[in-house]
Amino acid sequence: MATPNPLVEELLKQPREVREAAVDLLLDSLDAEQADEVVFEPEVEDAWRQEILTRESSEEADIPADVVFAEIRAELHKGQ
Numbered sequence: 001m002a003t004p005n006p007l008v009e010e011l012l013k014q015p016r017e018v019r020e021a022a023v024d025l026l027l028d029s030l031d032a033e034q035a036d037e038v039v040f041e042p043e044v045e046d047a048w049r050q051e052i053l054t055r056e057s058s059e060e061a062d063i064p065a066d067v068v069f070a071e072i073r074a075e076l077h078k079g080q
Helices: 006-012 016-033 042-057 065-078
Strands: none
Touching: 006 016
16 A cells, blocks of 8 residues: 555554544544534544444454445345
8 A cells, every 4th residue: 555655654653542543633633624514522522432442342343344234235125
């Protein structure tokens, strides 16, 4: 994977926690640029971050997306 600049290359070498913090900062900076976007309370953002971490650490996190989508399609077609 080609990276756009040395800063990104250096960031990719960092531990996961550092990369996650960088992503949070970058996303926050993008959100700040879009004033007409919905702004969530910090408690809501924290709750979603916790939910993401919970889902990532669950056993279901290892199931490939195509398997999940196939199961959903099968369930949807049962009702037809």
